[in-house]
Amino acid sequence: MTTERMTTAQALVKFLNHQYVEVDGNETKFIKGIFTIFGHGNVVGLGQALEQDAGELEVYQGRNEQGMANAAMAFAKQKHRKQIMACTSSVGPGSANMVTTAATASANNIPILLLPGDVFATRQPDPVLQQIEQTHDLSISTNDAFRAVSKYWDRVNRPEQLMTAMINAMRVLTNPADTGAVTISLPQDVQGEAFDFPSYFFKKRVHRMERRLPTRESVRDAVRLIQSKKKPIIICGGGVRYSEAAAQLKAFSEAFHIPFGETQAGKSVVESDFFYNLGGVGVTGNLAANSIAREADLVIGIGTRFTDFTTGSKELFQHPAVEFLTLNISEFHANKLDAVKVVADAKEALRTLTAELTQSGYQSGYGTEIAEAKRKWQAELERLHHVRYEEEAFVPEVSGQLDDVLSEYKEALGTSLTQTSVIGQVNHLLDEDAIIVGAAGSLPGDLQRMWTSRTPNTYHMEYGYSCMGYEIAGAFGAKLAEPDKEVYAMVGDGSYQMLHSELVTSLQEKKKINVLLFDNSGFGCINNLQMGNGMGSFGTEFRYRNEQSNKLDGEILRINFAQSAAGYGVKTYEAQTLEELRFALEDAKKQDVSTLIDIKVLPKTMTSGYDSWWHVGVAEVSENGKTQEAFEEKKAHLTKARLY
Numbered sequence: 313m314t315t316e317r318m319t320t321a322q323a324l325v326k327f328l329n330h331q332y333v334e335v336d337g338n339e340t341k342f343i344k345g346i347f348t349i350f351g352h353g354n355v356v357g358l359g360q361a362l363e364q365d366a367g368e369l370e371v372y373q374g375r376n377e378q379g380m381a382n383a384a385m386a387f388a389k390q391k392h393r394k395q396i397m398a399c400t401s402s403v404g405p406g407s408a409n410m411v412t413t414a415a416t417a418s419a420n421n422i423p424i425l426l427l428p429g430d431v432f433a434t435r436q437p438d439p440v441l442q443q444i445e446q447t448h449d450l451s452i453s454t455n456d457a458f459r460a461v462s463k464y465w466d467r468v469n470r471p472e473q474l475m476t477a478m479i480n481a482m483r484v485l486t487n488p489a490d491t492g493a494v495t496i497s498l499p500q501d502v503q504g505e506a507f508d509f510p511s512y513f514f515k516k517r518v519h520r521m522e523r524r525l526p527t528r529e530s531v532r533d534a535v536r537l538i539q540s541k542k543k544p545i546i547i548c549g550g551g552v553r554y555s556e557a558a559a560q561l562k563a564f565s566e567a568f569h570i571p572f573g574e575t576q577a578g579k580s581v582v583e584s585d586f587f588y589n590l591g592g593v594g595v596t597g598n599l600a601a602n603s604i605a606r607e608a609d610l611v612i613g614i615g616t617r618f619t620d621f622t623t624g625s626k627e628l629f630q631h632p633a634v635e636f637l638t639l640n641i642s643e644f645h646a647n648k649l650d651a652v653k654v655v656a657d658a659k660e661a662l663r664t665l666t667a668e669l670t671q672s673g674y675q676s677g678y679g680t681e682i683a684e685a686k687r688k689w690q691a692e693l694e695r696l697h698h699v700r701y702e703e704e705a706f707v708p709e710v711s712g713q714l715d716d717v718l719s720e721y722k723e724a725l726g727t728s729l730t731q732t733s734v735i736g737q738v739n740h741l742l743d744e745d746a747i748i749v750g751a752a753g754s755l756p757g758d759l760q761r762m763w764t765s766r767t768p769n770t771y772h773m774e775y776g777y778s779c780m781g782y783e784i785a786g787a788f789g790a791k792l793a794e795p796d797k798e799v800y801a802m803v804g805d806g807s808y809q810m811l812h813s814e815l816v817t818s819l820q821e822k823k824k825i826n827v828l829l830f831d832n833s834g835f836g837c838i839n840n841l842q843m844g845n846g847m848g849s850f851g852t853e854f855r856y857r858n859e860q861s862n863k864l865d866g867e868i869l870r871i872n873f874a875q876s877a878a879g880y881g882v883k884t885y886e887a888q889t890l891e892e893l894r895f896a897l898e899d900a901k902k903q904d905v906s907t908l909i910d911i912k913v914l915p916k917t918m919t920s921g922y923d924s925w926w927h928v929g930v931a932e933v934s935e936n937g938k939t940q941e942a943f944e945e946k947k948a949h950l951t952k953a954r955l956y
């Protein structure tokens with residue numbers, strides 16, 4: 313047996329350089345690069361190995377561990393999970409900062425390899441700087457927090473453990489049914505320890521991402537179920553996108569005259585103007601998809617996790633005889649809602665099902681309903697694009713909540729722009745193949761409803777975890793994945809303030825991203841949620857502390873985000889009118905550096921409603937009559953919802 317004497321960290325870097333995936337006969341290098349923030353927990357171990365010989369790994373410098381890991385996750389998402397990035401952090405706070413992204417990646421089933429430094433395996437210097445000493449258990453460290461949010465977790469306490477750890481890491485990272493965050497904790501002493509690694513550990517490994525075929529029996533069950541139904545609706549989830557099954561989905565819906573709604577992860581798999589594409593479905597769905605879903609007697613979920621947003625907390629589907637069919641690579645997700653299930657790759661399942669159903673001569677019973685529902689939604693969309701603020705008698709989309717202070721916002725932010733009209737302009741003016749990236753706030757809802765995708769795979773939304781602060785790092789990660797396209801972060805002022813550090817990394821790497829910042833001076837969607845459920849406006853508007861009341865109900869905060877980003881070297885614009893917005897969008901396209909448009913919008917001018925319900929934990933007992941009413945309303949909805 314030939315061996316190579318190297319440190320654990322050197323062996324890890326060499327191993328990462330030899331991993332490939334094969335999909336449909338195409339081979340790709342699996343790990344494109346590694347994001348780093350060095351500290352004592354990784355610099356002289358993994359840092360040394362990367363300095364000495366990083367191989368073909370591109371080494372990036374992050375600004376915030378959560379931010380860099382978000383960028384890595386977005387890269388993998390935009391690459392449809394066929395290529396990934398690794399991330400290394402120091403010990404303690406550096407690794408803790410990545411826990412949020414681990415959760416985000418796992419919730420979204422996106423592969424990401426996290427390599428946090430860890431406390432000494434020998435325990436000799438304990439407590440090392442940044443070590444928490446848990447008196448009830450000295451074997452745990454900050455990195456154990458990753459266990460709850462990783463799909464695979466391991467700690468390399470001896471150099472030779474690296475081999476099984478990494479082979480298992482690759483098993484999970486390349487498993488389409490159950491991928492997500494993989495965390496390999498690397499005690500800082502072990503990173504530098506040498507071992508005679510066998511050469512076979514470093515051989516080229518090609519991980520075939522196989523397309524699981526459906527069984528004959530499951531397809532037979534599916535065909536029988538579909539044949540018994542007249543008004544099916546398909547829910548197109550992220551699994552369709554990662555399986556690259558757009559053509560098969562289109563063929564299936566055309567052949568049998570079955571429309572589909574899109575989840576956040578499934579949006580833009582197919583262009584919006586495809587006849588059978590109804591657009592976003594669920595809590596943040598549009599009128600067309602939700603009205604068809606409400607009356608459907610069969611819901612065919614393809615590659616979807618059926619989250620509460622997709623099912624309207626299981627209240628959306630109201631046909632008395634509604635049943636569920638799932639096509640999913642994950643047995644766990646396929647099993648939801650008591651569905652008849654086809655556990656298989658989406659592309660393969662659709663191919664087989666199309667062939668079998670064709671033989672039966674099946675056609676759905678839809679007449680003009682699909683065209684009619686789409687026509688009505690188009691008219692509503694037009695209206696939303698043209699909502700303009702008027703001083704007198706203006707009724708915002710979310711009305712009856714902050715009506716009396718809208719003019720104060722107009723003054724403070726110097727704007728009368730409505731959010732829906734801004735989205736209309738942006739959708740109109742961006743290049744057809746531009747990618748938009750988002751995650752949290754009111755924008756994901758507006759965009760799932762309103763965004764018209766003209767080119768496939770241009771809508772990139774992280775809504776499995778809806779993690780504020782993903783947007784800008786995510787845009788940077790998407791740009792690394794698709795450097796030839798313009799990428800736009802769609803971000804609220806709350807999310808922007810939470811985390812935008814990787815904007816600087818985009819400048820450093822000369823990878824231009826564009827930030828469209830919607831400033832309504834508040835956590836707008838949460839303000840809608842609380843007030844919509846009987847509360848007052850509490851802790852969600854950005855207002856100064858008022859010395860009289862000692863509450864946060866003073867004047868509205870005014871922040872010039874454009875000025876602050878200009879300090880980084882970003883090309884910035886301020887938009888308080890549609891003309892300024894149009895100019896900025898066009899001029900931003902001409903720039904080579906990252907850009908930011910500080911768009912001031914009025915609160916309460918985002919979209920709302922469209923026949924859906926979201927189950928939240930409204931107070932059962934309160935001193936406020938409105939909250940009491942909201943609780944009664946919730947109870948009424950619950951009587952119409954499935955219980956599991």
Ligand SMILES: Cc1ncc(C[n+]2csc(CCOP(=O)(O)OP(=O)(O)O)c2C)c(N)n1
Pocket residue numbers: 752753754755777778779780781803804805806807808830832834835836837838
């Ligand atoms: C990390 C994180 N913390 C908290 C939340 C809960 N949350 C969801 S949206 C939101 C406010 C978002 O405000 P902003 O970005 O300004 O968007 P707006 O709703 O005003 O459009 C909050 C606090 C979250 N999704 N993620």
Ligand SMILES: O=C1C[C@@H](O)[C@H](O)[C@@H](O)C1=O
Pocket residue numbers: 751752753754756757778779837838
């Ligand atoms: O609590 C939330 C409410 C949603 O409206 C929002 O989009 C999401 O970010 C969230 O966390």
Ligand SMILES: [Mg+2]
Pocket residue numbers: 804805806830831832833834835836
């Ligand atoms: Mg806001």
